[in-house]
Amino acid sequence: MKLFIVLSAVLFCGTYAPSYAASFQTDGTATAQDSNVSTAAKTDKNTAKKEEKKSTTGNALQPSEKVYTEQGLLHHPFFGMPVSTGPAKTEYSALKNGEYLEYDVYLGPTRVGSAWLFCDGIVEIGTHTAYHILSGVKSSSFVEKIYKVHDRNDSWFDTETLNSYGYYKELNEGHYFRNEWAVFDSANHRYFGRKLNRKRELSSFEGVLEIPVSDILSAMYKVRAMKMKKGDKILMDVNTKKNWRMEAGVVRNEKIATIFGKKKCIVGEPKVGEEGIFVSKTGKRLFVWLTDDDDQIPVLLKAETFFGSVSAKLTKRELRYSQTN
Secondary structure, eight states: OOTTHHHHHHTOOBOSOGGGGGGGSOTTOOOOOGGGHHHHHTSOHHHHHHSOOOOOOOOTTSOOOOEETTTTEEOOTTTTOOBOOSOOOOOOTTOOTTEEEEEEEEETTEEEEEEEEEEEEEEEETTEEEEEEEEEEEEOHHHHTTOOEEEEEEEEEETTTOOEEEEEEEEEETTEEEEEEEEEEGGGTEEEEEEEOTTOOEEEEEEEOOSOOBOHHHHHHHHHHSOOOTTOEEEEEEESSSEEEEEEEEEEEEEEEETTEEEEEEEEEEOOOSSGGGSOBTTBOEEEEEESSSSOOEEEEEEEETTEEEEEEEEEEEEOSOTTO
């Protein structure tokens, strides 16, 4: 939907810089339960700061239903989860705690924005450890005069199984707004969540979860963790308020220019799905270039859309944390 849906649905459903956590954990920010969300979202900033802080108790899979009234946004129950102090139980060399990837986004030859992926730590969810991935996309200053885009997405997925525990989305694209979160409670075979529309009207969703699933963002990292070669295909069970299956395969090998110099890459193509670019469209395709090495870094993404060719080119990679995890 709109110019940036390709990136928002695939890799970069995010907004704001990776230091977002501070803005969601400031002292004095008022909260409210579900019944107060619509009213709280309309509350003036000064009034919101004076409101009494309210919350309900719950464990990792029974959320406290908090909403930050100052910004009128939902609060995912996994925000503020304790950081894991022990080594991550993982055998996937491509997944690195603290990895930060930054991209320039182009429509044809014109740069229209930037995007990033950030592995912002390993947290404890119950007795398990999970990667917390943050992604974002932001329109350039020139494009913002015409069509402002600030999107954000979070994902939490198990460091061993790579199955998702849940996701968070905040999409701001022109006049379009969507804010939602979901939790995948595989042990109890259910998923549930909350969402806000443009009018800040709150609604809930839930359903049966027969098997563990990925969300859109964690699916990208699951593919990175696998050692794939030309001709390989995989099927992944994904949930975006409904269960569906995504197919992805490696269509060819190609050597391209990257920020690391000329690199051999495997070229992957997601084919089937229920959201954004993953929906099959006649004549429209998406390709992702992953370095053909242990890191399998996504260095290039190209998508065919009704607006023309959209691409995201890697411009920076940093390892911000010690690789003890």
